[in-house]
C-alpha cells in the first residue's frame with residue numbers, strides 16, 4: 658500500500674465554523690442548524706472537540722503500550738497482528754493513512770458517536786473515515802495519540 662500526503666487545514670472539525678442564518682446558541686459539540694441531516698450524537702458536557710484538544714495537550718494519550726520508549730511512536734512499525742490486539746472499547750487502536758493512533762481516549766469525544774467506531778477497532782479505518790468525513794483533519798485531532806506507523810509508511814520529513 659502506498660500512502661500519499663493529503664492537504665488538510667480546515668481546522669479542528671474541518672467544517673465551517675459558523676452557519677449562515679439566525680444566530681443560535683449551539684449545543685455542546687455541534688455547529689449544525691436545527692433540522693440538518695446528521696448522524697452526530699449529543700456529546701456529554703465537557704466532551705467537545707475543544708475539550709479534547711485541551712486534554713490532548715496535557716495528558717499522555719498514547720497509553721503504556723504506545724509510549725514505551727520516548728519518541729518511538731514516530732517510527733515504531735505496527736503490523737496487522739499487533740494492531741488487531743487492540744480491538745476493545747478500553748484499548749482500541751486504529752490505523753489512518755499509514756499512522757496508528759490510540760483511539761481509546763477519543764471515543765467519548767467523537768461527534769459521530771461511539772457505536773460507529775466499534776467496527777474499526779484494531780483495523781485500518783481510512784476508508785470509513787473518508788466515507789463519512791474526508792474533510793476532517795484526523796491527523797491533527799489525533800496527533801497526541803499516535804503510537805506508531807504501518808509497514809511501508811514513510812513519514813514526511815516536514816510533518817513530524
Ligand code: HEM
Nearest residue numbers: 670672695696697768769773777782785786789793795798
Ligand atoms: C481518527 C478518528 C476520527 C476522528 C478524529 C473523527 C472526527 C470527527 C469529527 C470532528 C466529526 C464532526 C464532523 C463535522 O463537524 O461535520 C465526526 C463526525 C462523524 N464521524 Fe468521525 N472521526 C473519526 C473516525 C471516524 C470513523 C472511523 C467513522 C466511521 C466508521 C466516523 C464516522 C463519523 C460520523 C458518521 C460522523 C457524523 C457525521 C454527520 O452526520 O455529521 N468517524 N468525526
